[in-house]
Amino acid sequence: MNVRISRQDGTFYVRDDLQDIPENRVFSGRLVLGLFGTLAPTHVERFLSYVNTGTNLLDDNPMPSYSRAVFPTFDQATGLLTGGRIPALEYTEISGRPALRYGDRLLPSTLWVEKRNANEPPLPRISHTAKGLLTHRQLEVLPVFGITTRSDTTELDSSHTVFGQILSDESSTEFLKIVQDLPTYAVERPTSMKINGGSTDPGKENVVQDAAQAVFNAQRGFFRGAAKSLGDTRVSKVYEGKLLRRVEVTQVGIL
Numbered sequence: 001m002n003v004r005i006s007r008q009d010g011t012f013y014v015r016d017d018l019q020d021i022p023e024n025r026v027f028s029g030r031l032v033l034g035l036f037g038t039l040a041p042t043h044v045e046r047f048l049s050y051v052n053t054g055t056n057l058l059d060d061n062p063m064p065s066y067s068r069a070v071f072p073t074f075d076q077a078t079g080l081l082t083g084g085r086i087p088a089l090e091y092t093e094i095s096g097r098p099a100l101r102y103g104d105r106l107l108p109s110t111l112w113v114e115k116r117n118a119n120e121p122p123l124p125r126i127s128h129t130a131k132g133l134l135t136h137r138q139l140e141v142l143p144v145f146g147i148t149t150r151s152d153t154t155e156l157d158s159s160h161t162v163f164g165q166i167l168s169d170e171s172s173t174e175f176l177k178i179v180q181d182l183p184t185y186a187v188e189r190p191t192s193m194k195i196n197g198g199s200t201d202p203g204k205e206n207v208v209q210d211a212a213q214a215v216f217n218a219q220r221g222f223f224r225g226a227a228k229s230l231g232d233t234r235v236s237k238v239y240e241g242k243l244l245r246r247v248e249v250t251q252v253g254i255l
Helices: 041-048 170-181 202-229 233-237
Strands: 002-005 027-030 033-035 073-075 080-083 089-094 097-102 105-108 133-137 145-148 160-166 247-251
Touching (some): 002 170, 080 170
Antiparallel strands (some): 002 027, 002 247, 033 160, 080 145, 133 145, 133 160
């Protein structure tokens, strides 16, 4: 999976008019992924269906492919990097049935669920105890996946399934290091308020904080709803944890 990270201005093309600092450098590298076909065969099959698309990149009506995917978010709390978001691929319903829409195509909405026969033992689950693990959220039909950047994210075990791992080398190590240092969008929230001329009563302060948070959420929801009703789609492109530099895949293939 060939990947690249833009400059802070979002560009990739050659420029010699910028100061040579990390924010002005374009990163290009390759991630080699090892897939756990025995422990998570369904997940691997679904993942590879977005690699082996068998279509030309110049096709006017191509199949969705990771070769057009981006890495949209990085969760500072869990250290999970989200990848595999394919622009224009979205969940929809046709006659009450779930489906995926991609341009003029309608594709079946297939869950990434490991199925075993009744007489077969369940497959062992891999815990999120290493960096570079590939993981997929349970009951998610879109091909987005996560990459762990820490070795202590076992809280993901109940909601995600590990199906592979990035093979560690110089390129992948540098990629993950850069991504973790990239700025992300964060919503400013009220953190503390004093009451009664500076009271620090914990109980009362918590009540005020909860009220302030509720007002903040209501105001944010109102303005976002108003923007959408007026046709302003920019608000849908701003979300918690969004990477503020473009991180994308340029090519995928099987070695």
